[in-house]
Amino acid sequence: MSLTNLLLKMNPLLMLTLFILLFSGAGIVGTYLVRKYSKLGVGKSHNEGIANGFAMTGGLYGLILAFVVFLVWDQYDDAQQNADMEASLCKGLYRDIKFYPADNNQEALLQKKKLTASYMFYLKNVITEDSLLNNKGKESPEYIDYRYTKTVKSFNTFYKTLEQMRDTVTYRNERIEAMFKQLNDLGTYRNLRSLAVDSEIDFYIWVPLWLGGFIIMLFAYLMNIENKTLHIIINGLIGAFIALVFYIIVLSDHPFNGRMRIDIGKTINQIIEWEKTGMMDEK
Numbered sequence: 001m002s003l004t005n006l007l008l009k010m011n012p013l014l015m016l017t018l019f020i021l022l023f024s025g026a027g028i029v030g031t032y033l034v035r036k037y038s039k040l041g042v043g044k045s046h047n048e049g050i051a052n053g054f055a056m057t058g059g060l061y062g063l064i065l066a067f068v069v070f071l072v073w074d075q076y077d078d079a080q081q082n083a084d085m086e087a088s089l090c091k092g093l094y095r096d097i098k099f100y101p102a103d104n105n106q107e108a109l110l111q112k113k114k115l116t117a118s119y120m121f122y123l124k125n126v127i128t129e130d131s132l133l134n135n136k137g138k139e140s141p142e143y144i145d146y147r148y149t150k151t152v153k154s155f156n157t158f159y160k161t162l163e164q165m166r167d168t169v170t171y172r173n174e175r176i177e178a179m180f181k182q183l184n185d186l187g188t189y190r191n192l193r194s195l196a197v198d199s200e201i202d203f204y205i206w207v208p209l210w211l212g213g214f215i216i217m218l219f220a221y222l223m224n225i226e227n228k229t230l231h232i233i234i235n236g237l238i239g240a241f242i243a244l245v246f247y248i249i250v251l252s253d254h255p256f257n258g259r260m261r262i263d264i265g266k267t268i269n270q271i272i273e274w275e276k277t278g279m280m281d282e283k
Contacts, residue, residue: 086190
């Protein structure tokens with residue numbers, strides 16, 4: 001399990017506090033040590049050059065951070081839209097199944113009942129898969145078993161069950177064709193959601209983020225500020241600000257983990273509850 005996945009299992013406020021303490025602590029302790037032990041002999045006359053380097057590097061680093069924040073937020077937003085579409089299609093398909101016009105035809109009623117049971121089985125597998133993802137992570141054997149075996153098999157079973165529903169009555173066949181279209185769209189959005197589970201910032205993007213932060217802090221350490229306490233406070237605040245940006249990146253990096261996670265389970269649980277209570281049954 002990746003470090004960011006582990007961090008997302010923490011309380012968000014606790015994670016934010018940890019980030020601020022870590023980064024601001026690096027700014028405070030680093031400044032204290034540099035001022036106490038550095039033998040570079042940085043004078044006030046050197047401040048202009050250091051300040052120019054700090055401003056230029058800080059500007060470029062800010063652009064990098066903004067790019068990464070935009071990247072992860074865009075991925076999160078896309079994942080949210082795909083999950084919303086999947087949830088909407090789940091509801092629409094369930095409604096089409098429940099209001100399939102059996103017209104008291106025993107064979108059609110039997111097919112409808114079989115189709116409903118198959119669909120409920122698929123939805124329950126999606127719920128279990130989603131729960132395993134959040135509680136155990138995408139590397140857990142149970143989650144992998146559901147994602148690549150049980151959920152996929154139940155989807156295919158439902159597809160085959162729907163495919164077997166053929167009728168001599170034209171308007172029933174038209175309804176079946178409409179359900180097929182919804183099912184194919186549902187499969188597409190489910191695949192997109194599954195792909196989004198694996199999306200995360202690559203290690204090779206994290207490296208320049210950390211190195212950039214280190215370089216920024218190095219410039220801040222070297223500034224010749226007469227008041228030692230003020231210098232330490234300034235660098236502590238710089239570290240805290242970098243911590244806030246890193247916190248936002250980590251919080252949005254895994255769309256289906258943590259407190260901000262996208263949860264399709266609520267909608268699917270609602271459909272299952274409808275089926276249990278008979279809310280959508282024809283009267």
